[in-house]
Amino acid sequence: MFWYWIVTGETQTVLYDQFLIEVYDQAGTRLGSLGDGYSNLNAATNWKQGAVNLSAYKGQTVELRFSAITDGSGPTTFYIDDVSLSSVTAGNYGLAAPANGMWWNPQESGRGFFIDRQGNQISLGAYMYEESGSATWYTGLATLQADGTYQGALIRYAGGQTLTGSYQAPGTTQTVAQVTLLFTTGTTGTIVVEMTGGGGRNIQIQLFRAGSGPAASNAQFNNGTWWNESESGRGFVLEVQGNTVMLGSFMYEASGQPVWYLATGSLASASSFTLPLVQNAGGQSLNGNYKAPAALFAPIGSVTFQATSATTATLTLPGGRQIPLKRLVFNTGT
Incomplete structure (x- = not known):
């Protein structure tokens, strides 16, 4: 875990500057990147807590390197402090159980997640876009682990029923990523995404609030x-x-x-x-x-x-x- 504060001079909601958390072995060979989700789009007015999952490197001696990539204008400064490593034992993360509902990253509006927690599992829906721009969605069950995280797979289904068409079962499934969900409070957390084909990123999320009205439902039916x-x-x-x-x-x-x-x-x-x-x-x-x-x-x-x-x-x-x-x-x- 670590604390970060991002200050930027960029004025557009476009990713220009980014900091990476990269993993290297003892020979200096780059093994992967864990922090692709931190950029000028995550600029804030105070410190925030981040986390990355190193379980993929269990049993290895590795080095973490924090680095930044910036352009020549609208400078962005990345502050990092209080970097710590915690072993994965029951309860030592002090993680919270998430609230059910819509979640998002307000710096990356337009896509979102739905969390439905029942017992020791979360049904996670991810609503976003293909690289081509077409709308797409993924879903999967993530199960509570001894360390307080939830882990599971995101699956893409295809070939099923349309909005107004007759019934047709989905014809194909594809596992697109493994995910680890860490919730530091009931309304804030991180999704650690490890893509099936390699690569991944950490997505900072928070519970979505629709305006300044009451959060409690006035409906007689369940969310x-x-x-x-x-x-x-x-x-x-x-x-x-x-x-x-x-x-x-x-x-x-x-x-x-x-x-x-x-x-x-x-x-x-x-x-x-x-x-x-x-x-x-x-x-x-x-x-x-x-x-x-x-x-x-x-x-x-x-x-x-x-x-x-x-x-x-x-x-x-x-x-x-x-x-x-x-x-x-x-x-x-x-």
Whole structure:
């Protein structure tokens, strides 16, 4: 773990300056980089805590090197202090259990994560973009470890059911990364991403707050992951803060490409809402540098959610088809 403070003269939300945490062996051979996620985009007015996972180098003698890459204008200064190494034994991280809901890095807006913690597992949804700019999503279960972290795989599904199409199970799966989640508080943390093909980065995240209103939901239905158990392979992540609704819908294009839509707005009543679905494109990939997304189309239609209990509902899709939904339970532990 370490503390960092980034001060920048850059005025644009473009990644220009970056600091790296690199791992070398005793012969001076570079083994990898762990700190690709720290840049002028993470500039702040105070010190923040960071962490990297060295478990991939267990049993080796390695050297950590902190270095910076900057351009010739708008200088960025990276301050590093209190670097420490902790062995992985139960509880010594002092890590927290995360709050359920939408998470993001405010310096890298346009992509985000949904955390649904049940028992000793987290269902993690990652909503972002391919390198080509197409919207995509990944999901996976991360399990609590003895050191207080959560570890698991992020999986890309493809070839499943479209928004308004008949049921079709996903045809392909691909593990894109291994992830370790560390939460220093219930609302702040780090996702350590190790890409399947090599490389990776640390993503600083915090719980998303929709404006300055109340965080507690005024809805009579539960926040979390919802699905139609007769049409597995696609689903919906739902969070209400006060009267503000955020609905993420993850499914597939007719081509089989995974896609997600976002709906935001207000409750119509304590048990219902009707909101337009929007699709974005062109934003940041899982392991790529920051770039802001853009709305791809006008709203593609509206959905209406009508709860029938705290954990069941009917969703009316664009075109009028209605499907039953229920709150997904994937872990019955406490």
